[in-house]
Amino acid sequence: MEAFAYARPATRDEAIGHLGASFDEASVLAGGTDLLSLMKNYVESPKRLVDIKGVKEFGGISHGSSGTRIGATVTLEDLAQDAAIRKHFPGLADAAAAVPSMQIRNMGTVGGDLLQRPRCWYYRNGFGLLARDAGGKPLVPAGDNRYHAIFGNGGPAYFVSPSSLAPILVALNAELEIAGPKGVRKMSLDKFYRIPQRQDEREYQLASNEIAAAVLLAPGAAQWKTAIYEVREKQALDWPLAAAAVALRMDGDHVREARIVMGHVAPTPWRAPDAERALAGKPAAPESASAAGAAAVAGAKPLSGNKYKVQLARVAVKRAIIAAGRA
Numbered sequence: 001m002e003a004f005a006y007a008r009p010a011t012r013d014e015a016i017g018h019l020g021a022s023f024d025e026a027s028v029l030a031g032g033t034d035l036l037s038l039m040k041n042y043v044e045s046p047k048r049l050v051d052i053k054g055v056k057e058f059g060g061i062s063h064g065s066s067g068t069r070i071g072a073t074v075t076l077e078d079l080a081q082d083a084a085i086r087k088h089f090p091g092l093a094d095a096a097a098a099v100p101s102m103q104i105r106n107m108g109t110v111g112g113d114l115l116q117r118p119r120c121w122y123y124r125n126g127f128g129l130l131a132r133d134a135g136g137k138p139l140v141p142a143g144d145n146r147y148h149a150i151f152g153n154g155g156p157a158y159f160v161s162p163s164s165l166a167p168i169l170v171a172l173n174a175e176l177e178i179a180g181p182k183g184v185r186k187m188s189l190d191k192f193y194r195i196p197q198r199q200d201e202r203e204y205q206l207a208s209n210e211i212a213a214a215v216l217l218a219p220g221a222a223q224w225k226t227a228i229y230e231v232r233e234k235q236a237l238d239w240p241l242a243a244a245a246v247a248l249r250m251d252g253d254h255v256r257e258a259r260i261v262m263g264h265v266a267p268t269p270w271r272a273p274d275a276e277r278a279l280a281g282k283p284a285a286p287e288s289a290s291a292a293g294a295a296a297v298a299g300a301k302p303l304s305g306n307k308y309k310v311q312l313a314r315v316a317v318k319r320a321i322i323a324a325g326r327a
Helices: 012-017 035-040 076-081 083-088 090-097 102-107 110-114 166-171 219-223 273-279 286-296 308-326
Strands: 005-007 027-029 048-051 061-064 067-071 175-180 183-188 211-217 225-231 242-251 254-263
Touching: 012 175, 012 211, 061 083, 067 083, 067 219, 076 083, 076 090, 076 102, 076 110, 083 090, 090 166, 090 225, 090 242, 110 166, 110 211, 166 225, 166 242, 166 254, 225 308, 242 308, 254 273, 254 286, 254 308, 273 286, 286 308
Parallel strands: 005 048, 027 048
Antiparallel strands: 061 067, 067 211, 175 183, 175 211, 225 242, 242 254
16 A cells, blocks of 8 residues: 555544545544555555544444434444444344454444445446546446446446445434534435545545544434345355345334335435335235335346346345334
């Protein structure tokens, strides 16, 4: 990797002061499980790393009358093992625990998972986030696209969002607390992710001089029944081929309101409003769950090599709904 400077700030303001006008100037370091790999492959070469693990404001899990705050530097393992998270947000705890590698769970952080860069092999081999050749031609449609998007791929992007936590957090209507030189702002995680239109854009709305500080869950979020379901090619360390996260608000045995979000099938966590409407007013039972799964993938546009993902996503939605109904 390229040589870089290293800063270990003690406070939030000090950390922000070390950041710069571009991501090439400085990058935030937490667990480093993704960033260091990108640097070793020369995909990213920041001139300075800002290690935020020692900044108290970015850590810890707290529960109170104002809701739940999960610091960005909380590890996936600590999130999975937190007793209150397991009790009130079992789908979130399961999403953290589902990361197959114990080493990654103990090093990887909540913020790092949410900001993880795409696993697209074109991007990881230096062809840019939008995977173009030297002449600007997209490589994915006519190339090896078996792990690419089946939704949101009508524009310039074909990669899939790799985050394990984002789908269930979007389903829970979580907010992201973002710290920058102008103070702290909040943004719905559903609005935080975007499909980039240019090579120099990132897939999330975070400026280079800002830090994702914490995830916020409103007090009412604990009233929703949650579950996730992931389909993997193997049980060893790997990313899912398709996933679904479900949050249900029940009225007796029937679903009053549903929030269904698919993962690993689009450049962003992909909300499924047609499936939500199909499930409303019905029991979270196999028949209605199957209908909702079919509705979730009705608009899929698979590429030449990933049509199989449509069936996987349909089944993931169905099984996540059934699991949430039983939670």
